[in-house]
Amino acid sequence: MKTVRMPVPGVSLGCDYNPEQWSPDVWREDAALMRKAGVDLVAVNIFGWSNLEPSPGEYRFDDLDEVIELLHAHGIRVNLGTGTASPPPWLTTLYPAVLPAAADGTVRFAGGRQAWCPSSAVFRDRALDLVGRVARRYGNHPALALWHVSNELGCHNALCYCESSAEAFRNWLRSRYRKIETLNEAWGTSFWSQRYGDWSEIQVPRLALSLRNPAQLVDFQRFSSDELLGYYRAEAEILRKHSAAPVTTNFMVTAHIRNLDYWSWAPEMDVIANDxxxxxxxxxxxxxxxxxxxxxxxxxxxxxxxxxxxxxxxxNWQPHNLTKAPGEMIRNSLTHVARGADSVCFFQWRASAQGAEKFHSALLPHAGTDTVAWREVLKLSQTLDRIGEVAGTEVEADVALLFSWESWWSAEGEARPSQAVGYLDQVHASHRALRELGVTTDVIAPGADLSGYKLVVVPCLHMVSDTDAQAIADYVADGGHVLVTFFSGIVDERDRVRLGGYPGAFREVLGVLAEEFAPLLPGVEVELSNGATGTLWTERLRTTTASEVATFTTGPMAGIPAITRNRHGSGTAWYVATNTDLSSLLHEVTTTAGLTPRTSNTNLEVVRRSGDGRGYLFVLNHGTDPVEIPAHGHDLVTDRPVNGRIRVEGGGVAVVREEAP
Known part of the structure; x- marks a missing residue:
């Protein structure tokens, strides 16, 4: 396994800083306040291109030099951006073909950010020239702790439909399929007279008058992820040529960003970073x-x-932008730390006075230091210092949940049984039910090693290869436990339906066969024989080798199995054929798998990190009432001994260094 190269020891506190928005007098004030706040790491030059190169070929590094030296003098390490996140106006003025095109084919203009096509050769040439200059100038600076390639790659421009993208897409397809006949077979182009006779006939899937080819859409998503990954690699190669500092970029693992397959990106990072x-x-x-x-x-x-x-x-970008209550920022931060983060950073240091993000919060708010927000920052900094010894330990988890960006793309295609059924809804529901039981979950890719887990949960794995499906079946046959939710196993990696009945790739391991889907209208509920209710989905299911756990008692599938359990080899496989609350079922499934839930309090998170003979219990109380759980050792947050039980007040946190009683 590749060694993780964390930029700062301990559990560090960091932030973005945009000095180009402020005067040098403010820079000096900020550096002093950062030191007071215990800031360890500062990201600069994220959006610096127009300052570093105000006109073509004219470079000015004086301001960035001064800022880096100022941070260094205050003992603060630098997370140095390459400055390429958004092109300067002169670039898109001189070369308008750099601008991206939307799915309707219309050009999207400058004035925001990421106004560039990932396939633009002109953009890449000019951006990489800047990267080289930044790398040569700062690659060996003693303040440099980390390289930050671009910023949130693909947040706005992941899918570009211009002619440059179309040509790059054709080249990607030639590399993937080699022969046009192979592509026709993979895309099922005999449907609707779409058969291609030459690569030049293929276009990017711009908006059409009807539904588009679903296999083409999935391949375009794959291409778009690969295209931006190729751009990341180009920047990283230059940085590594001139510097020994670790290189990364900030992922966007979040509910509203889905265009990049980060499983393919992760091996390229020296450290994984997320926003x-x-x-x-x-x-x-x-x-x-x-x-x-x-x-x-x-x-x-x-x-x-x-x-x-x-x-x-x-x-500042949601319909209703809610602030955080006192204690919430610390609790959110420690939730990330409990689940593996050794560095906690913020956007941004000082709240902007102008621009699109002027109402976005910051560590230093518009109102200054005599504020609740600033005191929360100081408290967080002190807390991170107290728990710094947990750095380097790893999270303990006995359950795996399989997650696939390709399944997300495929399951939410244009033509599907129900537009009300969302991939991420099933994923979140499964994870949330486990979290509420106090069960910590590793979220891993299909095809990953399953042997160390007592239970594997497979929510809506709609697209799955033969190899990955077989890995799940083998895991169960060897004694493992698996729970699969509806709309899983339906298509192969070409987005082709697996014939013979649903759930396709998982029929044998689950011991069931569904003849047809029977979605429900939103708002309609059906009752199950175990007292639960189902929504959105039913199916005409019959058991082959499985036993019934619950049946539908109302609705179009009354009398039909809704939840099943199958013995496969030495293990057990469960299937859920409707959208239902999984809490009670997962309590039974986890118990059967030999797991003991840590809590039944839905507002409580209990997670353990360990390593090198050390163990740390994180207790995060998201509710308003105090809680008590068994623990023995020393609470690093309060610096108090814990003898048998620890009490955590409503909204509070504890990190217990575990010791034998």
Whole structure:
């Protein structure tokens, strides 16, 4: 396993800083306040291109030189951006073909950020020239702790439909399929007279008058992820040529970004870094935070990772931007740490006075230091210092949840049985039910090693290869336990339906066969024989070797199995054929798998990190009432001994260094 190269020892506190928005007098004030706040790591030059190269070929590094030296003088390490996140206006003025095109074929203009096509040769040439200059100038600077390639790659421009992208897509397809006949077979182009006779006939899947080819759409997603990964590699290659500092970029493992397959990106990073913001458009944003942290740890191969960005308070881009209550920022931060983060960073240091993000919160708010927000920052810094010894340990998990960006793309295609059924909804529901039981979950890729887990949960793995499906079947046959939810196993990696009945690839291991899907209208509920209710989905299911756990008692499938259990080899496989609350079922499944839930309090998170003979119990109380759980050792947060039980007040946190009683 590749060694993780964390930029700063301990559990570090960091932030983004945009000095180009402020005067040199403010820089000096900020450096002093950063030191007071215990900031360890500062990201600079993220959006610096127009300052470093104000006109073509004219480079000015004086301001960046001064800022880096100022941070260094205050003992603060630098997370140095390459400055390429958004092109300067002169670039798109001189070369308008750099601009990206939307799915309707219309050009998207400058004025925001990421106004560039990932396949633009002109953009790449000019951007890499800048990267080389930055790398040569700062590659050996003693303040340099980490290289930050671009910023949130693909946040806005992952899918480009311009002619440059079309030509790059054709080249990608030639490499993937070699022969046009192979592509026709993979895409099923005999449907609707779509058969191609030459590569030049293929276009990017711009908006059409009807539904588009679903296999082409999935391949375009794959291509787009690969195209941006290729760009990352080009920047990283230059940085590594001139510097020994670790290289990364900030992922966006979050509920509203889905265009990049980070399983393919992760091996290219020296350290995995993620940006995460509470999303109040979701029913349970704190549960989604925990899921995102577990998925980020999965991308890190179970090793420590960085939270590159989060908000100190409110963001500015949701319909309703809620601030954080006192204690919430610390609790959110320690949730990430509990689930593997060894660095906690924020966007940004000083709240902007102008621009699109002027109402986004920051460590230093508009109102200054005589504020609740600033005192929360100081308290967080002290807390991270107290728990610094947990750095380097790893999260303990006995359950795996399989997650696939390709399944997300495929399951939410244009033509599907129900537009009300979402891939991420099933993933979140499964993870949330396990979290509420106090069961820690590794979120891993299909095809990953399953042998160390007592239970594997497979939510809506709609697209799955033969090899990955067989790995799940082998795991169960060898004594493992698996739970699969509906709309799984339906298509292969070409997005072709597996014939013979649903759930396709998992029929044998689950011991069931569904003849047809029977989705429900939103708002319609059906009752199950175990007292639960189902929504959105039913199917005409029959058992082959499985036994019934619950049946539908109302609705179109009354009398039909809704939940089944099958003995396969030495293990057990469960299937859920409707959208239902999984809490009670997963309590039974985890118990059967030999797991003991740590809690039944849905507002409580209990997670353990360990390594090198050390163990740390994180207790995070998201509720308002105090809780007590068994523990013995020393609470690092309060610096108090724990003898048998620990009490955590409502909204509070504890990190117990475990010791034998």
């Amino acid at each position: 995460h913001y509470l999303d109040h458009r979701l029913g349970d944003p704190v549960a989604e935070l925990s899921f995102a942290a577990d998925l980020t740890r999965g991308l890190a191969g179970g090793r420590p990772w960085m939270l590159m960005e989060q908000a100190a308070g409110a963001v």
